[in-house]
Amino acid sequence: MSFLDQLIIHGPALLIALPLLGAFLTPLIGRVNDKLRNLFVIIILGITAILILLLAQEIFASGPITYVFGSTAPYVGKETVIRILFEIDALSIFMAMIGIILSFAAAIYSWAFMEKNTGLDKYYALLLLLTVGMLGMVLTGDMFNFFVFLEITSISSCALIAYYVNKAKSVEAGFKYIVVSTIGALFVLMAIALLYGQYDALNIAKLADSITFSFVDKIALVLLLAALAMKGGIVPMHMWLPDAYSRAPASVSLVLIGTTQAGLYGVFRVLFTLYGNVIELPTISMGWILVILGLLTMLVGVIMAMIQVDFKRLIAYGAVAELGYMFLGVGTCLTVLANPEVTLAQAPFAFEALKGGLFHVFNDALDVGLLFMVAGAVYYATKQTSLNSLGGLARNMKYTTVFFIIGLLAVSGVPPMNGFASKLLIYESTYQLNPILSIVAILASIMLLAIFVKVFHAAFLGPALPQFEKVKEVPKSMLIAMGIIAAFIVLFGLFPDLIVNTIVDPAANALIDNTGYLQWLTGGA
Amino acid sequence: MIETFLQTFDTGNGFWNPLIWIIAFVVIFLIVVILRGFGNKTYKKNTGQTKAFLSGNQEYEKNQMHVKASNLYWGWIESMKWVIDGLKKMHTGNVSDYVFWFVVVMGILLLFVGLM
Numbered sequence: 001m002s003f004l005d006q007l008i009i010h011g012p013a014l015l016i017a018l019p020l021l022g023a024f025l026t027p028l029i030g031r032v033n034d035k036l037r038n039l040f041v042i043i044i045l046g047i048t049a050i051l052i053l054l055l056a057q058e059i060f061a062s063g064p065i066t067y068v069f070g071s072t073a074p075y076v077g078k079e080t081v082i083r084i085l086f087e088i089d090a091l092s093i094f095m096a097m098i099g100i101i102l103s104f105a106a107a108i109y110s111w112a113f114m115e116k117n118t119g120l121d122k123y124y125a126l127l128l129l130l131t132v133g134m135l136g137m138v139l140t141g142d143m144f145n146f147f148v149f150l151e152i153t154s155i156s157s158c159a160l161i162a163y164y165v166n167k168a169k170s171v172e173a174g175f176k177y178i179v180v181s182t183i184g185a186l187f188v189l190m191a192i193a194l195l196y197g198q199y200d201a202l203n204i205a206k207l208a209d210s211i212t213f214s215f216v217d218k219i220a221l222v223l224l225l226a227a228l229a230m231k232g233g234i235v236p237m238h239m240w241l242p243d244a245y246s247r248a249p250a251s252v253s254l255v256l257i258g259t260t261q262a263g264l265y266g267v268f269r270v271l272f273t274l275y276g277n278v279i280e281l282p283t284i285s286m287g288w289i290l291v292i293l294g295l296l297t298m299l300v301g302v303i304m305a306m307i308q309v310d311f312k313r314l315i316a317y318g319a320v321a322e323l324g325y326m327f328l329g330v331g332t333c334l335t336v337l338a339n340p341e342v343t344l345a346q347a348p349f350a351f352e353a354l355k356g357g358l359f360h361v362f363n364d365a366l367d368v369g370l371l372f373m374v375a376g377a378v379y380y381a382t383k384q385t386s387l388n389s390l391g392g393l394a395r396n397m398k399y400t401t402v403f404f405i406i407g408l409l410a411v412s413g414v415p416p417m418n419g420f421a422s423k424l425l426i427y428e429s430t431y432q433l434n435p436i437l438s439i440v441a442i443l444a445s446i447m448l449l450a451i452f453v454k455v456f457h458a459a460f461l462g463p464a465l466p467q468f469e470k471v472k473e474v475p476k477s478m479l480i481a482m483g484i485i486a487a488f489i490v491l492f493g494l495f496p497d498l499i500v501n502t503i504v505d506p507a508a509n510a511l512i513d514n515t516g517y518l519q520w521l522t523g524g525a
Numbered sequence: 526m527i528e529t530f531l532q533t534f535d536t537g538n539g540f541w542n543p544l545i546w547i548i549a550f551v552v553i554f555l556i557v558v559i560l561r562g563f564g565n566k567t568y569k570k571n572t573g574q575t576k577a578f579l580s581g582n583q584e585y586e587k588n589q590m591h592v593k594a595s596n597l598y599w600g601w602i603e604s605m606k607w608v609i610d611g612l613k614k615m616h617t618g619n620v621s622d623y624v625f626w627f628v629v630v631m632g633i634l635l636l637f638v639g640l641m
Contacts, residue, residue, distance in 0.1 A: 176620045183624055187631075218638045226631040236626040239616055289637060300612060307602060307609055309594045352537035387594030416543030421534060428538045450598065458594035463587035494543050497534040 004054070011055045012067035012086040015096070015135050018048050023128035030121035038111050041124045045104045045131065052100050056093045060506055064089040064516070066141070085203055087141025089517060090506035094358070095138035095265045097503070098365045099258040101488065103131040106251040109373055109481035112474070113251055113380055123163060130156040130255055137262040143192045143202045146266070150188060150231070153259045154181035161248040161256075173247035180240045184227040191223035204274055205518050213278035224270045225286075231263030234327060235297040238320045242304075245316035246385075250376020253312065254369045257319065261361055264323070268330055268511060276514030285338035290331025291433075295440050298324030302447040309387045311375045311455065315368065318411060318451060321444055322364040328441060329357025329426045332433050337512070344512070349429040351508065356425025358511070359504045363410070363418045363492060370407040370485045371452075374400055377474040377482070378459060387458040394460040396471040401460050403482045408456055410489045412449035418492035421500075 007014070022044035030037040059065060070083035088096075106127065114120055133156060136149030158181065162174025196202055198217070199210040211217050230237035241260070245253045271279065271286055279286060301321025308314035336342055336350035344351055377400045378393065379385055394401040410417035413424075423445060431438040473479070492499050510516065533542040568574065577584050584590075602609065615622075 176623065179620050180623050180627070183627065219635070222631060222634045222638050226627060226634055229630070230627050236615065237623070237630055239618075239623045239626070240620075243618070286638075289634065303605070303608060304612055304616070306598060307613075349537055390594075391591040392588075415541075416546050421541060421543075424539075424541055425536050428536050432538075454594060454597045457592070457597065462591035465588050465591070496541065496543065497532040500534065 007051065008054055008058050010067075011051050011058075012065060012088055012139060013069070015048060015051055015055070015139060016132055018051070019044055019128045019131045019135070023125045023132065026125045026128060027121040030124070034120065037121065037124060038107075041128060042104070042107045042111075044128065045100065045107050048131070048135075049100045049104055052093065052096050055088065056097060056503070059088060059090055059093050060502070064510070084145050085141040086139050087205065087517070088139050090503075090510040091265070091268075091358075091508075092138050092510075094362070094503055094507035095262065096135055098261060098362055099131065099134040099138065101485075102254050102258045102365055102369055103127065103134075105369065105373075105481045105484050106254045108484070109254070109376070109478050110249075110251040111477035113376055113478055114249065117163075119163075123160070126156045126160050127252075127255065130160065130259065134255070134258050134262050138265050141204050143195065143204060143207065145202075146204075147185065147189055147192055150185055150266075153262065154178065154185060157181070157244070157252075157256060157259055160252040161244045163249055163252065164247070167247070170247040173243040176240050177244045180230065184230045187223045187227040191220040191227075194220040194223075204269070208274050208276060208514060209518050211275060211278055213275070217275075217278075221270070221275055224274075225267060228263050228266035228270065229293065231260070232267060233260050233263075233297075233320055233323050234293050235300045235320065235324070238297065238300070238323075241320055242313050242316040245319065245372070246310060246312040250312070250372050250379065253316075253372040253376075257365050257369055257372075260319075260323070261365060264326060264361065271334060272511045273514045273517050276517075279334070279338050285335050287331045287333070287335030287338050290327050290334060291430075291437065292331075294324045294327030294329075294331055295437065296324070297321065297327060298441065298444040302444050302451065305451045306447065306454075311378060311385050311387055311390075311459065312372065314387070314451065314455060315371045315375055318371070318448060319364070319368045321448060322360070322368060322411065324444070325360050325423065325426055325441065326357045326364065328430060328437065329353045329355075329360060331357075332426075332430050332437070333357070333512075335433060347432075349432040351512070352425055353429035353433075354508045354511065355500060355504050356422050356429060358507050359425060359496075359500060360419075360422035362499075362504070363422045363489075366485055366489050366492070367407055367410040367417075367419055370403060370482060370489065371411060373478070373482045373485065374404045374407060377403075377478055380474050380478065381471045382468055387455060390459040390465075390468075391462040392460070392464045392468060393471065395464050396468065397460075397473050399473055399479050400482070403486050404456065404460060406486045406489055408449075408452040410493065412452055413445045414449065416493050418489050418496070421493065421496035 022041065026037055026041060029040050055065065065088045067086040068083055114123060130153060133149045133153030137146060137153065140146050140149060158174045158178040161177050162171045164170040192202065194216050195207055198214070199207055201207050201210065233241040245256055248256060298321050301317050301324060305314050305317035305321065308317060333350040333354035336344065336347045377397070378390065381397060382390065382393070384390055406417070410419040413419040423441070427438040427441055430441060533540045
């Protein structure tokens with residue numbers, strides 16, 4: 001067996017072990033040399049990214065991978081033994097790709113952006129721990145393990161949000177985040193306990209196979225959905241998100257997008273896989289609940305973004321609005337799936353809506369991520385976050401301005417950027433469920449364009465302001481990080497067919513085909 | 526290989542090809558530039574033609590003319606005040622209220638799922 005085969009076989013474990021080990025080694029290397037530490041973190045994340053690509057290639061070619069930690073058999077006699085499964089299908093690896101791109105770009109961006117700060121050993125260690133939590137959440141096939149990784153992301157995120165300990169508002173945002181996250185995690189744990197009490201199992205596939213939709217199962221579903229939707233920043237439980245995103249360093253905001261989306265992944269996994277066998281319900285579809293929450297999220301997000309004058313807070317509300325599109329797309333699909341009288345073959349738009357929703361998950365991470373990096377670059381150069389204080393920066397920060405224009409067009413869904421391709425899928429498919437849905441979605445997109453044009457005018461256009469006469473372009477590491485994300489945006493925008501067929505389509509199929517998820521289960525409790 | 530990249534994106538009910546869109550955009554841009562070339566060249570630099578006319582008032586210094594972010598979309602914000610004020614009230618910044626909304630959503634979901 002070649003080294004490459006060994007890497008692929010043990011890839012799932014290495015994806016967690018490598019950044020975890022890196023997190024604990026980072027402070028030690030930081031004692032030797034700061035630049036060596038920064039380089040070490042980038043290399044660790046780079047290797048993790050390569051591993052994810054190798055696993056992705058294997059999964060897209062041969063199907064899901066199961067990796068067993070602990071006993072090889074689920075039972076010894078009648079006794080349940082300790083074992084945790086990582087069950088990685090196309091959706092898991094799709095989410096892992098998003099997470100690692102954000103973390104990798106954040107590490108490069110941090111090199112110059114965080115240079116003048118102290119406590120960087122802790123910062124980089126936490127950044128790697130956050131990556132571990134994010135990857136673990138999307139790779140695991142075990143409910144309790146999911147909770148553990150959820151907690152790892154919550155604790156590391158909280159510490160990173162409150163990184164500027166000398167700023168009261170950062171500490172306050174960190175405190176709010178940990179309160180909200182802990183309460184959410186508590187309810188997730190309660191739901192897991194309810195399921196474990198009933199079925200004596202923690203494995204997602206095993207539970208999915210056993211769930212009967214009893215009263216206790218219904219309560220567990222509600223607890224899981226509400227808690228994970230709060231973690232995913234869905235309105236009206238989104239209020240922690242603008243606080244956290246705007247007060248954290250820009251590089252952290254970038255990775256926080258990945259953790260938010262890991263929460264959304266949890267919602268999708270619970271609805272499609274865990275409760276996938278029993279979701280055909282006669283009275284009211286969970287899909288409609290997702291659609292309504294999606295519409296609310298879009299509208300509240302754009303209206304609140306319109307009145308913001310703080311650069312990062314405005315982007316954060318824009319990010320909230322973008323989350324609504326994902327819920328709308330996925331909810332539309334679930335609405336059709338939950339209707340026993342209609343099959344997917346009869347309503348092919350449902351699958352297109354799901355593809356649109358998932359494609360938008362990736363696009364949103366890139367688009368909003370780029371905008372946060374631009375906001376960080378503007379702060380780095382001017383030490384200002386209020387849009388009222390900014391102006392004329394396009395004269396001195398030409399590259400940053402170009403990156404902002406790319407982010408602006410992409411997030412607003414303007415052709416030929418990536419945001420347009422995913423939004424087009426969502427508009428067309430939701431129109432067939434109900435035209436009002438796509439009208440609201442298009443309206444929200446127009447408002448997003450108006451909002452970011454306002455930012456462009458306020459920060460980059462206008463006459464040269466005397467206080468910014470000496471402002472210079474940001475250092476190369478920040479430009480490279482922004483360039484990487486911008487390149488992905490352009491690539492996804494110019495070749496949407498290639499991206500959708502290669503990674504989005506398999507992810508959508510993996511979500512819909514929950515029998516596939518159960519079939520490849522080798523057993524586990 | 527190149528065909529894979531150039532393939533038109535099938536959206537289920539329509540299609541989208543960004544490369545064709547870009548080519549069309551460039552062609553239209555070129556047509557506009559050519560048409561513009563036929564126009565009269567009446568623009569004269571550093572004359573009264575280039576000065577802003579503010580109802581006869583004196584023009585401010587350039588750096589005082591920048592419209593600030595909070596002044597943009599003033600009319601829209603005024604007309605939507607009834608919605609914005611409601612949303613502002615909802616966004617208290619108090620973490621207890623964040624948890625309150627979580628409990629509200631959980632209650633509504635419980636009601637819906639209970640009906641199933």
